[in-house]
Amino acid sequence: MASTPAQAQTALQPPLTERGRQKADRREAILTAAARLFAERGYAGVTIEDLGTAVGVSGPAVYRHFTGKSAVLAAILEGASRSLLDGAERVLAEAPDAAAALRSLIRFHVDFALGEADVIAVQDRELEQLDPGVRHEVRSLQRRYVERWVDTLAELRPDRAEVELRFRAHAAFGLLNSTPHSARTPGRRPADGTIRGILEEMAWASLMS
Amino acid sequence: MASTPAQAQTALQPPLTERGRQKADRREAILTAAARLFAERGYAGVTIEDLGTAVGVSGPAVYRHFTGKSAVLAAILEGASRSLLDGAERVLAEAPDAAAALRSLIRFHVDFALGEADVIAVQDRELEQLDPGVRHEVRSLQRRYVERWVDTLAELRPDRAEVELRFRAHAAFGLLNSTPHSARTPGRRPADGTIRGILEEMAWASLMS
DNA sequence: ATTTTCGGTTAGTGTTCACTAACTCGATTC
DNA sequence: GAATCGAGTTAGTGAACACTAACCGAAAAT
Numbered sequence: 001m002a003s004t005p006a007q008a009q010t011a012l013q014p015p016l017t018e019r020g021r022q023k024a025d026r027r028e029a030i031l032t033a034a035a036r037l038f039a040e041r042g043y044a045g046v047t048i049e050d051l052g053t054a055v056g057v058s059g060p061a062v063y064r065h066f067t068g069k070s071a072v073l074a075a076i077l078e079g080a081s082r083s084l085l086d087g088a089e090r091v092l093a094e095a096p097d098a099a100a101a102l103r104s105l106i107r108f109h110v111d112f113a114l115g116e117a118d119v120i121a122v123q124d125r126e127l128e129q130l131d132p133g134v135r136h137e138v139r140s141l142q143r144r145y146v147e148r149w150v151d152t153l154a155e156l157r158p159d160r161a162e163v164e165l166r167f168r169a170h171a172a173f174g175l176l177n178s179t180p181h182s183a184r185t186p187g188r189r190p191a192d193g194t195i196r197g198i199l200e201e202m203a204w205a206s207l208m209s
Numbered sequence: 210m211a212s213t214p215a216q217a218q219t220a221l222q223p224p225l226t227e228r229g230r231q232k233a234d235r236r237e238a239i240l241t242a243a244a245r246l247f248a249e250r251g252y253a254g255v256t257i258e259d260l261g262t263a264v265g266v267s268g269p270a271v272y273r274h275f276t277g278k279s280a281v282l283a284a285i286l287e288g289a290s291r292s293l294l295d296g297a298e299r300v301l302a303e304a305p306d307a308a309a310a311l312r313s314l315i316r317f318h319v320d321f322a323l324g325e326a327d328v329i330a331v332q333d334r335e336l337e338q339l340d341p342g343v344r345h346e347v348r349s350l351q352r353r354y355v356e357r358w359v360d361t362l363a364e365l366r367p368d369r370a371e372v373e374l375r376f377r378a379h380a381a382f383g384l385l386n387s388t389p390h391s392a393r394t395p396g397r398r399p400a401d402g403t404i405r406g407i408l409e410e411m412a413w414a415s416l417m418s
Numbered sequence: 419a420t421t422t423t424c425g426g427t428t429a430g431t432g433t434t435c436a437c438t439a440a441c442t443c444g445a446t447t448c
Numbered sequence: 449g450a451a452t453c454g455a456g457t458t459a460g461t462g463a464a465c466a467c468t469a470a471c472c473g474a475a476a477a478t
Contacts, residue, residue: 017445042337045253047434047436048435057455058458060457063436068436069436128249129254146396163397163398164407167391167407168407170396171384171385171408178379178382178383182376188375202377205414206412206414209415226475227476232424256464267427267428278467
């Protein structure tokens with residue numbers, strides 16, 4: 001998951017002490033383990049005890065890092081949507097034209113979906129489990145991410161209505177986010193390098209068709 | 210529990226009596242309501258009491274129709290995967306050539322995804338919650354459905370490896386099944402007729418690119 | 419007309435689980 | 449070196465919930 005988006009949950013000023021660093025590490029470990037477990041068994045199928053055990057502490061120790069189970073989910077989803085938006089903006093800033101921009105957006109999203117498959121699976125499935133406040137925040141970040149795609153698409157296809165472009169972007173996300181799903185099914189897949197190319201090709205073709 | 214893999218949903222011999230018909234109706238009502246609720250709040254977020262209330266009875270009456278909560282989910286997912294497979298076979302039997310077959314498969318899947326959005330959402334998300342026996346059965350049905358797509362694609366693109374075609378089919382399902390997801394987000398969408406055309410176009414373009 | 423069947427009811431029961439309480443002990447601070 | 453802090457521990461606690469028990473009354477079977 002990396003990035004630790006902005007301020008979010010890590011203390012405003014992480015004290016540079018030994019204990020402070022270990023605490024930050026453990027927090028990160030919990031988030032990684034939680035993403036994997038939530039992706040595998042669903043948010044409701046994972047207990048606080050499971051989260052602790054997964055990082056070598058037991059049960060209530062998790063409350064030293066998060067105010068509750070839903071806060072863990074919130075941190076994962078908020079981090080993911082923030083990373084996505086940040087990445088899109090970084091990518092767009094460097095693109096010389098709209099065609100290159102779309103190519104880069106697709107490539108970035110493919111990288112994210114393959115690299116953070118657990119997080120993607122959780123984001124797709126457990127949005128409704130969030131507390132209303134955080135859910136609204138995550139939705140807002142996601143909406144802004146989509147708008148970056150729509151703006152880019154609008155440059156390439158000014159003939160199409162914005163609602164259609166938005167709809168197409170969502171469909172493309174469904175396509176690109178399919179790997180975390182099918183990764184769970186035990187079917188054989190092409191090699192990782194090959195997958196990347198296929199996904200990029202399919203996404204481009206579907207969006208520009 | 211459950212462990213009624215085969216005959217499952219419709220009774221072996223639906224007795225033509227009054228009570229028998231009412232029972233079948235109620236069973237169907239529970240399944241419909243359950244699909245909607247599971248799609249909205251997730252399998253674990255719905256109680257047996259909720260299921261009863263949704264059809265006007267209360268709580269334990271559901272056990273007169275299903276052996277337990279997981280049996281309700283099993284009936285939904287088994288019914289869905291069976292409908293999909295049956296539909297694909299019906300459609301393929303009538304197609305004059307591979308191109309028409311793929312067009313029909315896509316159209317059929319779009320219809321299903323738009324018509325049974327709740328079921329699709331549940332199938333995507335709650336497969337892991339099934340008891341192992343039923344999960345295996347559903348997986349098997351899904352696999353056979355995918356194979357229909359792969360066989361059709363293989364006729365059209367004999368140059369491509371089967372693993373690639375299978376992977377592309379999965380990605381296309383992600384694209385086509387995105388509407389039940391985005392239906393939940395409150396973004397404005399194109400009219401229903403328009404959606405159909407766009408999805409078909411995108412799916413075709415991505416598969417054949 | 420009598421008996422049986424069965425879909426419904428309300429009232430438990432046992433378990434699981436998020437979260438809290440009280441305490442421990444090494445690292446940090448003074 | 450003494451005082452404090454805070455991340456960890458184990459032992460509850462209370463609520464939610466899947467499922468069972470016991471009963472009821474109308475439809476179905478005899």
